[in-house]
Amino acid sequence: xxxxxxxxxxxxxxxxxxxxxxxxxxxxxxxTVEDYMLPARHQIQMVDPEGRLKAEGEQxxxxxxEYPLPADEELLAAYEQLVVGRRVNDQNSxxxxxxxxxxxxxxxxxxxxxxxxxxCLSAGDWLFPTYRDAVAVMARGVDxxxxxxxxxxxxxxxxxxxxxxxxxxxxxxxxxxxxxxGVAHAAKLRGEDTVVLAMCGDGAxxxxxxxxxxxxxxxxxxxxxxxxxxxxxxxxVPLAHQSVAPSLAHKAVGYGMAGExxxxxxxxxxxxxxxxxxxxxxxxxxxxxxxxxTYRMQAHTNADDATRYRQDSEVAEWLAKDPISRMKTYxxxxxxxxxDGAARIAEKAEAVATQLRDGLGEDVPVDxxxxxxxxxxxxxxxLKEQSAMLADELARDASSEESPK
Amino acid sequence: xxxxxxxxxxxxxxxSAATARAAASAAATFEAxxxxxxxxxxxxxxxxxxxxxxxxxxxxxxxxxxxxxGVFRITDGLTxxxxxxxxxxxxxxxxxxxxxxxxxxxxxMRPVVEMQFDAFAYPAFQQIVSHVAKMHNRTRGxxxxxxxxxxxxxxxxxxxxxxCDSSESYYAHTAGLKVFTPATVADAYRMLREAIDSDxxxxxxxxxxxxxxxxxxxxxxxxxxxxxxxxAGTSSEGRxxxxxxxxxxxxxxxxxxxxxxxAAAAAAAEEGRSLEVIDVRSIVPxxxxxxCASVRKTGRAVVIAEAHGFxxxxxxxxxxxxxxxxxxxxxxxxxxxxxxxxxxxxxxxHYYLPGVDRILDAVDDLQWEN
Ligand SMILES: Cc1ncc(C[n+]2csc(CCOP(=O)(O)OP(=O)(O)O)c2C)c(N)n1
Ligand SMILES: [Mg+2]
Numbered sequence: 001x002x003x004x005x006x007x008x009x010x011x012x013x014x015x016x017x018x019x020x021x022x023x024x025x026x027x028x029x030x031x032t033v034e035d036y037m038l039p040a041r042h043q044i045q046m047v048d049p050e051g052r053l054k055a056e057g058e059q060x061x062x063x064x065x066e067y068p069l070p071a072d073e074e075l076l077a078a079y080e081q082l083v084v085g086r087r088v089n090d091q092n093s094x095x096x097x098x099x100x101x102x103x104x105x106x107x108x109x110x111x112x113x114x115x116x117x118x119x120c121l122s123a124g125d126w127l128f129p130t131y132r133d134a135v136a137v138m139a140r141g142v143d144x145x146x147x148x149x150x151x152x153x154x155x156x157x158x159x160x161x162x163x164x165x166x167x168x169x170x171x172x173x174x175x176x177x178x179x180x181x182g183v184a185h186a187a188k189l190r191g192e193d194t195v196v197l198a199m200c201g202d203g204a205x206x207x208x209x210x211x212x213x214x215x216x217x218x219x220x221x222x223x224x225x226x227x228x229x230x231x232x233x234x235x236x237v238p239l240a241h242q243s244v245a246p247s248l249a250h251k252a253v254g255y256g257m258a259g260e261x262x263x264x265x266x267x268x269x270x271x272x273x274x275x276x277x278x279x280x281x282x283x284x285x286x287x288x289x290x291x292x293x294t295y296r297m298q299a300h301t302n303a304d305d306a307t308r309y310r311q312d313s314e315v316a317e318w319l320a321k322d323p324i325s326r327m328k329t330y331x332x333x334x335x336x337x338x339x340d341g342a343a344r345i346a347e348k349a350e351a352v353a354t355q356l357r358d359g360l361g362e363d364v365p366v367d368x369x370x371x372x373x374x375x376x377x378x379x380x381x382x383l384k385e386q387s388a389m390l391a392d393e394l395a396r397d398a399s400s401e402e403s404p405k
Numbered sequence: 406x407x408x409x410x411x412x413x414x415x416x417x418x419x420x421s422a423a424t425a426r427a428a429a430s431a432a433a434t435f436e437a438x439x440x441x442x443x444x445x446x447x448x449x450x451x452x453x454x455x456x457x458x459x460x461x462x463x464x465x466x467x468x469x470x471x472x473x474x475g476v477f478r479i480t481d482g483l484t485x486x487x488x489x490x491x492x493x494x495x496x497x498x499x500x501x502x503x504x505x506x507x508x509x510x511x512x513x514m515r516p517v518v519e520m521q522f523d524a525f526a527y528p529a530f531q532q533i534v535s536h537v538a539k540m541h542n543r544t545r546g547x548x549x550x551x552x553x554x555x556x557x558x559x560x561x562x563x564x565x566x567x568x569c570d571s572s573e574s575y576y577a578h579t580a581g582l583k584v585f586t587p588a589t590v591a592d593a594y595r596m597l598r599e600a601i602d603s604d605x606x607x608x609x610x611x612x613x614x615x616x617x618x619x620x621x622x623x624x625x626x627x628x629x630x631x632x633x634x635x636x637a638g639t640s641s642e643g644r645x646x647x648x649x650x651x652x653x654x655x656x657x658x659x660x661x662x663x664x665x666x667x668a669a670a671a672a673a674a675e676e677g678r679s680l681e682v683i684d685v686r687s688i689v690p691x692x693x694x695x696x697c698a699s700v701r702k703t704g705r706a707v708v709i710a711e712a713h714g715f716x717x718x719x720x721x722x723x724x725x726x727x728x729x730x731x732x733x734x735x736x737x738x739x740x741x742x743x744x745x746x747x748x749x750x751x752x753x754x755h756y757y758l759p760g761v762d763r764i765l766d767a768v769d770d771l772q773w774e775n
Contacts, residue, residue, distance in 0.1 A: 155543070156539075156542070156543030161511065172531055175535060175536060178501055178505050178507065179505075179511060181501075181504070181505050181508055182505040182506060182507055182509040182510070183508040183509070186509040186513055208500060208528070209500055209504060209531075212498040212500050212501030212504065213504070216501045373546070374542045374546045375542050376541065376581070376583070377605050380689070381691075
C-alpha cells in the first residue's frame with residue numbers, strides 16, 4: 001500500500017467534494033440543490049398493486065428523479081428471489097414453532113425490499129443488514145443454513161462477512177450503519193470503487209448512530225446508500241411516535257444528501273431507485289438515503305403479539321399490496337413468466353426450504369471449548385485456566401456417568 | 406482528483422513524496438543520540454508516527470487530532486507529515502468515530518482513534534461493548550478488528566468535571582478488549598506500538614497527568630529493541646513490570662498511580678521498609694505470574710488505583726491475589742483507591758486521590774510483628 005499523491009495541510013477555502021457533487025447534480029438535472037436533495041413529491045411506484053405498469057407520468061418521477069424501467073432479466077431474477085424469500089420466511093417461522101430455531105424476525109411482506117437490496121449491488125460491494133434482513137443476506141449469495149446460524153442458537157454468526165462482503169446481521173439498532181461507513185471510507189482511501197448499502201428500519205432512524213452514520217458519510221463524501229425499510233412499526237410503536245418529519249427520506253437534506261421514497265412492495269420501482277442510487281454513489285455523488293414504504297405482515301418476531309397494537313383491517317389492506325402476487329401478474333401479463341417458469345421457480349424455493357429443514361432439523365453438536373477460543377486471537381492465560389476448568393468439570397461428569405455408584 | 410491511498414503488494418517499490426517526508430521527519434526525531442529527556446506525550450507522538458511510517462494502513466482520527474494535533478498534542482504533526490487522508494478530524498460524534506473505525510478495521514485498515522477525554526468516550530460505549538469487543542468472537546475469529554482506542558484518562562490535573570474519570574474498569578470488565586496503560590515514557594512508546602501491532606482491539610488508557618512527565622529515554626534504542634523483539638518473537642505485551650524491587654511488601658499500581666507508589670516506596674525506604682512496586686501495565690490480559698511472584702515473596706500487598714474502589718480493577722486484583730497467594734499472606738491485602746464518589750471538583754481532588762501518606766498508612770496496617 002502506498003500513498004499515490006502528495007498531501008497538503010487542509011485548505012479552509014478549498015471546495016469540498018460534496019459541494020462539487022451537488023453543483024454537478026444541479027447542472028446535470030437542471031434543478032435546484034433543494035430539488036435534488038429533497039425526495040420527489042410522491043413515492044416512486046412503477047407497478048401498481050394490481051400488477052399493472054403505471055403510465056410514465058404517474059410513476060412519481062420528476063426532473064432529476066427519473067428512473068428507467070429495469071431490464072427484463074433483472075426483473076425475472078428478482079421474481080425468483082421473491083418466491084424463494086417468501087418460502088424461506090414461512091419455512092423459518094415453521095421451524096421456530098417446532099422449536100428448531102430460537103427466534104425469527106420474519107420479513108414476510110417485505111421481500112421486495114430484501115431482494116432489491118441485494119440485487120442492486122455488484123460483487124465487490126458490501127451489504128450491512130439487520131436482524132430482519134436474512135432474506136437479503138441469502139439473496140446476496142450466503143448459504144441459507146449459514147445465514148440462519150444466528151437464529152439457530154449454536155453461534156452468533158454463521159458466515160464469513162469478508163468472503164461475502166456482508167456484515168453480520170446486526171441487532172443493536174443502526175450501529176451497523178457506521179460499520180458500513182467505515183468499510184466505504186477504507187475502500188475510498190485505497191481508491192476502490194466499492195459501494196456500501198446499509199439497512200435499517202423506520203424506528204431505528206431515531207437512534208443516535210443513524211444520525212452519526214449519515215453525517216459521517218456525507219462529510220467524508222462516501223459511496224453509501226442508506227436503505228430504510230419503513231414497515232410502519234418498531235415492535236409496537238408506530239412511526240408517528242418516532243418522527244414527525246414529512247417523511248424519513250426528507251431527513252437526507254439535513255445531511256446534504258439526496259433522498260427518495262419508493263413503494264417498498266414494488267420490486268420494479270425498488271430496483272430502479274436502488275440501481276440508480278448505487279450508480280450515482282459509485283460515480284461520486286456521495287451518500288444517498290432511500291426510504292421504502294412496506295409493511296411487516298407478521299408479528300415483530302414469533303414472541304410478539306401484533307394484535308395488541310394494530311388492527312386486522314390494516315393488515316388486510318396491506319395484504320392486497322403483496323409484492324409477490326403483483327409481480328407475478330405483471331410478469332405473466334408481459335409474457336415473461338408462464339406456468340412452466342413459475343413451476344421451476346417454485347421448485348427452487350422448495351429446494352431451499354428443504355435445505356433449511358435439513359440443516360436446522362438436526363441437532364448441531366456444540367463444542368464448549370469454543371467458548372474460549374475466539375475471544376481474542378490468542379487466548380489469555382485467564383481464558384486458558386477457565387477452559388481447563390470447564391474441561392475438567394466435563395471430564396468428571398463423563399466419568400461419573402460411566403461408573404455407577 | 407483527490408489523493409488516494411492505494412494498496413500495492415510491492416509496497417516499497419513506489420515511495421511517494423509524503424512517505425519520504427515522513428521518513429525524513431521521523432529521522433529528524435532521532436537526530437540527537439543517546440538518552441534524552443523525553444515527555445510521555447512525545448513518546449506517544451513518536452510511536453504514532455513510527456507506526457504510520459511502518460504501515461500505510463495505520464490511520465489516526467478523532468476530534469481536533471488533525472491540524473491542531475489533539476488537545477494534548479499527541480497527534481501533533483501527523484496530518485502535516487502523512488496527509489489528511491491518514492490523520493484527520495471527524496465530526497463531533499464518538500460513537501461515529503468508533504463505529505467507523507470498526508468498519509475500517511473490517512476492511513483492511515488499522516485505525517487508531519482518539520477519544521478527547523475519558524468521560525467523552527461514553528457515547529461510544531455501545532460500539533465498544535457490542536461490536537469492538539465481540540466481533541472476533543461472534544464470527545469465530547473470521548473478522549479481526551486491529552484497532553486502538555486511545556483514552557486520556559484519570560485526574561490529578563485540576564480538571565473540571567467530566568475530564569478526570571478513571572474509566573478503565575468498564576473496559577476491563579468487557580470480555581474481548583485488551584486494556585493497556587503505560588506509566589513510564591519508554592512504556593508509552595513500547596506499549597502503543599504493541600497496541601497498534603495487536604490483531605485484537607486495545608483500549609489504550611493514557612494517564613493524562615503523566616503526559617508532561619519526562620524520563621531520560623533513547624527513542625532510537627527503543628526502536629531497535631522493538632525490531633529485535635519482533636525478530637525474536639518476544640514481546641513484553643501483557644506483562645507487568647517490577648518498577649522498584651523490594652522485600653517487605655508489594656505495592657501493586659498502574660498508570661497514574663505508579664509514580665505515587667514509587668514515591669511511597671522511596672519514603673518507606675527512609676524508614677527502613679523495603680517495598681516492591683509492581684507496574685501492572687496490561688490490565689487485560691492480567692499478568693498473574695509477575696504480580697503473584699512478588700506477593701509470594703513479600704507476603705504483604707497494597708493495591709493502589711485512582712478509580713473508585715467498589716467493583717473495580719483494584720477489587721479484581723485483590724481477589725486474584727487472595728485466591729492465588731492466600732497461604733503466603735501475613736495480612737489481608739489492603740487497597741488505596743479513590744472514594745466511591747463522583748470525581749471531585751479541582752479544589753477537592755487532593756482529598757480523593759491516593760497519596761503517599763495514605764499508601765504508607767495502609768502499609769503500616771499490614772500486621773507487622775513489631
Ligand atoms: C439499540 C437498541 N435498542 C433497542 C433494541 C430492541 N429492538 C429490537 S428491534 C426493535 C424495533 C426496531 O424497529 P424498526 O427499526 O422499525 O425495525 P423493524 O423491526 O420494524 O424491522 C427494538 C426496539 C435494539 N435491538 N437495539
Ligand atoms: Mg419498523
